Every structure is written in C-alpha cells, then in structure tokens.
Amino acid sequence: MKHVEITNQPKGKIEIVKVAGFMDMAEVPKLEQALDALIKEGTIRIVLDLTGLEYVSSAGLGAIIGRIREVRRSGGDIKIGGYSEMVYNILETFGFTQVFDTYTSREEAIQKFEA
Amino acid sequence: MSVSVLNSELEFKRGFGLKFKFSLAIILLIFIIMGLVTFVVRSRVRDTLLSQMQVKGMALARGLAGNAAEALVTADRLLLAELVDKAGKQEEGILYAVLVDKQGRVLAHSNFKLEGRSYQIPAGAVYERVKAGKIIHYMLQGEECLDFEVPITLAGKIENVKKTVGTAHVVYSLLPIRRLVYETLQNIFYIAAVCLGLGIFFVLFLVSRIIRPVKQLAEAAEEVGAGNLDLELEVRRRDELGQLAATFNHMAANLKQAQVELIVKERLQHEMEIAQHIQNLLVPKQSPRIPGYSISMLYRSAEEVSGDYFDFIDLGKGHWGMTIADVSGKGVPGALVMAQTRSVMRSIAHFNLSPAKVLSQANLNLYRDMRDDMFVTVSYFVLDSARRLVTLSRAGHLAAIIYRRATKTCELEMPTGIAIGISDPDTFDLMLNEKKIKLNPGDFILLYTDGVDEACNHAQELFGSKRLLQTIIKSAHLKAEGIIDSLDQAVQRFVGEAPQHDDITMILVKVE
Incomplete structure (x- = not known):
C-alpha cells in the first residue's frame, strides 16, 4: 500500500511540513493530526511542501483548507511551498491557487512569510 | 440508539x-x-x-x-x-x-x-x-x-x-x-485450646481483611454488569488482590472503550444510512428525454461516502440546466450541504439562464454556512437544445469533456472557477467564467466526478484521465447509454476487486 509520509522541521517561527507519498481518503487523518498538533502548540505559520506528493484526494484538500482557515483566524497562514505536477493540476482545477497562497518552492513560501 | x-x-x-x-x-x-x-x-x-x-x-x-x-x-x-x-x-x-x-x-x-x-x-x-x-x-x-x-x-x-x-x-x-x-497431656490441651482460640481469632481477622476487597470487587463487578462502566476501584494493596483490582479496572476501562467505539460505529453507520437515503431522494431516477439528443447517466455510490449528486433541471423553452457536484465531507453534514446546494441551485436556475450567475448565487448562499473543511465542486451548464449550444461554468470541478465527431478527439473545457464554500463572493465571482460551446451532430459533453478518474485498483494505480479519454474515443459511435456503459465497464475492469472509495457519477448528453 502506498502511504503518506509527513515530516516537519521548524525554521525560525515557521514550521515546514513535508508531505510525501499518496494521500487517498484513508491517509487524510495523518495530515490532519500532524497539522492539528502544530496548531495546538501555537504554530500558525506553516509551509506545506508537497513536492513529493503524488496524489491528494479532495478530502485531503478539505483538510488543508480547513486548517488554513483556522490559522488565518489567528493571524497566521499555511502556504504551499512546492508541489508535483499532479498535485498542481488538482489544486488548479479546484481553484485552490486562487484563494490560498501557493508557491513553487518552500524558499519562496518562507520568503513570503518573512516579507 | x-x-x-x-x-x-x-x-x-x-x-x-x-x-x-x-x-x-x-x-x-x-x-x-x-x-x-x-x-x-x-x-x-x-x-x-x-x-x-x-x-x-x-x-x-x-x-x-x-x-x-x-x-x-x-x-x-x-x-x-x-x-x-x-x-x-x-x-x-x-x-x-x-x-x-x-x-x-x-x-x-x-x-x-x-x-x-x-x-x-x-x-x-x-x-x-x-x-x-x-x-x-x-x-x-x-x-x-x-x-x-x-x-x-x-x-x-x-x-x-x-x-x-x-x-x-x-x-x-x-x-x-x-x-x-496425664498432667503433660493436660498442659498440651491447655496450649491447644489457647492456640485454637488464637487461630480462630486470627482467621476471622485475616479472612475479613481478605474478604473486604473481594466483597468490594464482587459489588463492583455487579455494578459493572448492570452497566456502570465508569466505576474505578482503589488499588492500594500490592498483593494478588491488588492485582485483581487493577485488572478489574483495566477490564472496566476496556469495556467502556469498546462500548464507546460500538456506539460511535453504530452512530456513524446510522448517519451514513441517513445520508445515503437523502442522496437517493435527491438524485433524478431517470434522464430527461430531449428530442435530437441521447442522454445517459451513471451513479454508483460508494458504501461509506456520500458526496456526489447530479441534476437535470427543465428551464423551459428547450433549455435544460444540467449539473454535477461533489460535496466534500461524509455523512449527514455532507448530505445536508448537498441538499442545500441542490435546492439553492434549483431555485435560482429557473430565473437565470447564465450558469455563472447561478453558481455565484449558490456560493453567496452557501459559503457562510459551510464548515471550514467542507466545500462543493460543481459543474453546471445550460443546454439550449434548439441551438445545440452549451454554456458551461465550473466551480472547482473537473473539466467537462467535449467529444468532436469531426476530428474524433476530445476537448477538455475548464473555464476558471473556485469551489463553492472556500472563498468570499467577490473572489469567487471574479474568478468565475462561462464558456459557450457549440455542439454538432455526433458530438457530446461528459461531466464526471473524481470517483471516475481516481478509481483505484489494488496496486493503488488511478484509472486516470488518459484511460478515460481512450475509452470515450473507442465508444464514441454509440448512443449516450452505450458510451456510459463502456466507461462503467472499463472502470470496473480496471478496479477489479478493490473496494470503491468514492462515488462514481457521470452524465453524458449527445447530439444525435
């Protein structure tokens, strides 16, 4: 079975969460738990690096959108920093890129946070 | 329950x-x-x-x-x-x-x-x-x-x-x-009598000490048996009885957890049943008959997730509103959003032949009420059957596939648009576009949900849009129903025995 792998590392006040693998509906709770744990600790500036993500289901998008709205209420944000072509197509189709900050690399996303 | x-x-x-x-x-x-x-x-x-x-x-x-x-x-x-x-x-x-x-x-x-x-x-x-x-x-x-x-x-x-x-x-x-x-024996008997007395006293004392926790355990077990799983015994002793009390607490806790899990499971299942019931009530049972067109649909709901819906709305004067949507979120909340989306769209559609305006109104009505992690992707087009003109608008949904008989090719139509429920009306409206598509005889338009191209086999490979387009081109000479059947069979063959994770929904309108 393909799974999703989530690793995170802090960079200053920003947490970089790398999501890789295959995120079908069954794998969505892993991302939810990882993000919720960070938000609970008070981290509200998160960069999601989706470079290694082959596929994200609409439930996965829902999980990301829900968390973005949550941290935005506290003055933070979750920005996408890097994506695969497949994921970009999904984000684009969905209109995600029009509403939420999506950048081609994590460095760019970090820069936008720091700006 | x-x-x-x-x-x-x-x-x-x-x-x-x-x-x-x-x-x-x-x-x-x-x-x-x-x-x-x-x-x-x-x-x-x-x-x-x-x-x-x-x-x-x-x-x-x-x-x-x-x-x-x-x-x-x-x-x-x-x-x-x-x-x-x-x-x-x-x-x-x-x-x-x-x-x-x-x-x-x-x-x-x-x-x-x-x-x-x-x-x-x-x-x-x-x-x-x-x-x-x-x-x-x-x-x-x-x-x-x-x-x-x-x-x-x-x-x-x-x-x-x-x-x-x-x-x-x-x-x-x-x-x-x-x-x-005789005297010696007499002394022994005196000692024996004293021992006996002390022994009995000791036994009564010891036994009542042993029995007290055992009695407590018995009472606790009775209470647990009667359904009070919150009970917790105090574990003070370090001996076998203490161990028994600890084991008892562990058992009660496990029982409680199992009961909670069962309740949650039953509730979820119940919710799913309600959601499916709602969904089944909402989707049309048959496709409309429009002269000069063959129209077909497929709706295969996954066991647990209810998210897709489609609709045919007669707008009068040969105009038909046709929509397909995918609601994120399972169970009753998902079904309610679906019902809401359907009724909002139906009520607006009758007064408006512009799909973009209908979707805009739908977002305006829905986005505030939806949960943070919920959204609806919708494709909606109005068919002017006399002019064979399709006006398409898309809110975050997958591209519409247009088959052209003349070239035997497919075109993906993806006017810009954001899913309903994730952005404020201004951004939503700004991004929303309409596309007018003229259909010729033999052409058709297919709307589908991600349950089709993201159908997964045991190797976790996706059916994908490439296979979808190949199947369409191969069966394009058939009537709408035949094409839908071919697509359904192709997906089923690909998926094999793997469980269906998402609803599979398609609507196809073909000019004959």
Whole structure:
C-alpha cells in the first residue's frame, strides 16, 4: 500500500511540513493530526511542501483548507511551498491557487512569510 | 440508539462463606496437629519415664540384693528388715521392697505383717528378662505394677560359680507415671485450646481483611454488569488482590472503550444510512428525454461516502440546466450541504439562464454556512437544445469533456472557477467564467466526478484521465447509454476487486 509520509522541521517561527507519498481518503487523518498538533502548540505559520506528493484526494484538500482557515483566524497562514505536477493540476482545477497562497518552492513560501 | 447491556439475572446461590470455611480449616488443622502431638508426647513421656523407672528399679533391687546377701547368710533378720524398709522408702512410687528366700518364703517385707508368707506373683504377669534379673509386669489390686527381681547370690567354693540364695524385689506402682503423662497431656490441651482460640481469632481477622476487597470487587463487578462502566476501584494493596483490582479496572476501562467505539460505529453507520437515503431522494431516477439528443447517466455510490449528486433541471423553452457536484465531507453534514446546494441551485436556475450567475448565487448562499473543511465542486451548464449550444461554468470541478465527431478527439473545457464554500463572493465571482460551446451532430459533453478518474485498483494505480479519454474515443459511435456503459465497464475492469472509495457519477448528453 502506498502511504503518506509527513515530516516537519521548524525554521525560525515557521514550521515546514513535508508531505510525501499518496494521500487517498484513508491517509487524510495523518495530515490532519500532524497539522492539528502544530496548531495546538501555537504554530500558525506553516509551509506545506508537497513536492513529493503524488496524489491528494479532495478530502485531503478539505483538510488543508480547513486548517488554513483556522490559522488565518489567528493571524497566521499555511502556504504551499512546492508541489508535483499532479498535485498542481488538482489544486488548479479546484481553484485552490486562487484563494490560498501557493508557491513553487518552500524558499519562496518562507520568503513570503518573512516579507 | 442503545447498546444492549446484559439483562440476565445473576444466578448464584450463596452457601457457606469464606470465613466459615477458613475457620473450619484452621480448627481441623489445629485438631490434627494436637492429636499427633498428643500421640507422640504420650508414648514418648511414658517410654522415657518407664525406662527411667527401670534403671532406678533395677539399681535399687540390685543394691538391695547385694546388701542382703551377707545378712541372709547370717540370718540377721533385723538387718534384713532394715534393708527392705530403707529400700521401700527410697523413692516415690515404690510400693514395697521384699526379700524372698530360695523356697519362695518372704524373709523381709516393707509390710512386716507379710513376713513368713510365700511370695506370690499374680497370674497373668508378664516376665521380661534383663541383664541383672527380671522385670515382672502385673496388676496388683487393680494397680499396674512393675516388680524388679534380682537374685541374691553368694560366692561359691568353686571360683566364679555363684550360688543363689534368694531374690530381692522392688515393686513400683505405675500410677505416678500415669499421673505425669496425664498432667503433660493436660498442659498440651491447655496450649491447644489457647492456640485454637488464637487461630480462630486470627482467621476471622485475616479472612475479613481478605474478604473486604473481594466483597468490594464482587459489588463492583455487579455494578459493572448492570452497566456502570465508569466505576474505578482503589488499588492500594500490592498483593494478588491488588492485582485483581487493577485488572478489574483495566477490564472496566476496556469495556467502556469498546462500548464507546460500538456506539460511535453504530452512530456513524446510522448517519451514513441517513445520508445515503437523502442522496437517493435527491438524485433524478431517470434522464430527461430531449428530442435530437441521447442522454445517459451513471451513479454508483460508494458504501461509506456520500458526496456526489447530479441534476437535470427543465428551464423551459428547450433549455435544460444540467449539473454535477461533489460535496466534500461524509455523512449527514455532507448530505445536508448537498441538499442545500441542490435546492439553492434549483431555485435560482429557473430565473437565470447564465450558469455563472447561478453558481455565484449558490456560493453567496452557501459559503457562510459551510464548515471550514467542507466545500462543493460543481459543474453546471445550460443546454439550449434548439441551438445545440452549451454554456458551461465550473466551480472547482473537473473539466467537462467535449467529444468532436469531426476530428474524433476530445476537448477538455475548464473555464476558471473556485469551489463553492472556500472563498468570499467577490473572489469567487471574479474568478468565475462561462464558456459557450457549440455542439454538432455526433458530438457530446461528459461531466464526471473524481470517483471516475481516481478509481483505484489494488496496486493503488488511478484509472486516470488518459484511460478515460481512450475509452470515450473507442465508444464514441454509440448512443449516450452505450458510451456510459463502456466507461462503467472499463472502470470496473480496471478496479477489479478493490473496494470503491468514492462515488462514481457521470452524465453524458449527445447530439444525435
């Protein structure tokens, strides 16, 4: 079975969460738990690096959108920093890129946070 | 919803309690120990006293015989009397001492009245030969006696040959020994009685200490059996009973968790059933009949997730609104959003032939009420059947596929647009576009949900848009129903035995 792998590392006040693998509906709770744990600790500036993500289901998008709205209420944000072509197509189709900050690399996303 | 708790009555008839059983066991044990001790002590004490008596008796009899030898020769009767008198008073328990001549006549006796009579050993006496003489055991006037008999000898003329001239007897009563044994036993019984008392007291104390937690456990188990799973016993003891209490708590906690899980599972299942019911009520049961068109649909809902819906709305004058949507979110919340989306779109569509305006109104009505992580992707087009004109708008949904018979190719139509429920109306409207598509005979438009191209096989490969387009082109000569069937079969073949994760929905409108 393909799974999703989530690793995170802090960079200053920003947490970089790398999501890789295959995120079908069954794998969505892993991302939810990882993000919720960070938000609970008070981290509200998160960069999601989706470079290694082959596929994200609409439930996965829902999980990301829900968390973005949550941290935005506290003055933070979750920005996408890097994506695969497949994921970009999904984000684009969905209109995600029009509403939420999506950048081609994590460095760019970090820069936008720091700006 | 209720989870059934065991309602059966506790079947238990209480017999003797542990206290009684333990006490009985201790009493029996003490009795057995005391019995053994008594038996051992009685024979040991008696044997010891008897052997002491034998040593002393023989020594006394030998002394008497030695002293009496000379006096017997000289017939010194006074001395003889004195000797028996002295020997008779030597020790407590001595009945009398006697000197008897060779003929069996009493020469001297502690009771001088018996002198001159013949010395008679009562019938039934038991003789035991020992080194210096005999020990004779008999009853004398109802009293048990030991008679120590030692021969009185004189040195003869021939060297080393001794001549027996009579016998010396010292007779003991066994009464003192019996009394001593009796007293010893009496002491043992006193000790036994004290032990018994202490034992019972100790048992009652110990058993009630042991029983208290056991009783608590029994009561707790009864309460848990009656359904109170919040119960927790205090674990203070470090012994097996403490372990039992801890195990009991663990069991109750596990039971509770299992019950909660069961309730949650049942509730989820129930919710899913409601959601599916709602969904089934909402989707059209058959496709509309429009002259010059063949229209078909496929709706295959996944077991757990209810998210897709589609609709055909007759807008009058040959205009039809056709929509396909995918609601994120499972269960009742998802189904409610779906119902809401459907009714909002239906009510607006009748007054508006512009799909972009319909979607804009839908977002305006819905986005505030939807949960943070919920959204709806919608494709909506209005078909002007007379002019064969499709006006398409898309809110985050997958591209519409247009098949062109002339070129035998597919075009993906993706006017920009954001999913309903994730952005404010201004951004939503700004991004929303319409696309007018003219259909020619043999052309068709296909709307589908991600359950189709993201159908997954066991190897976790996706069906994908490439396979989708290939299948479309291969079956494009068929009527709408035939194309949908081919697509359905292709997806089913690809997926094989793998479970269906998402709803599969398609609508296809073909110009004949």
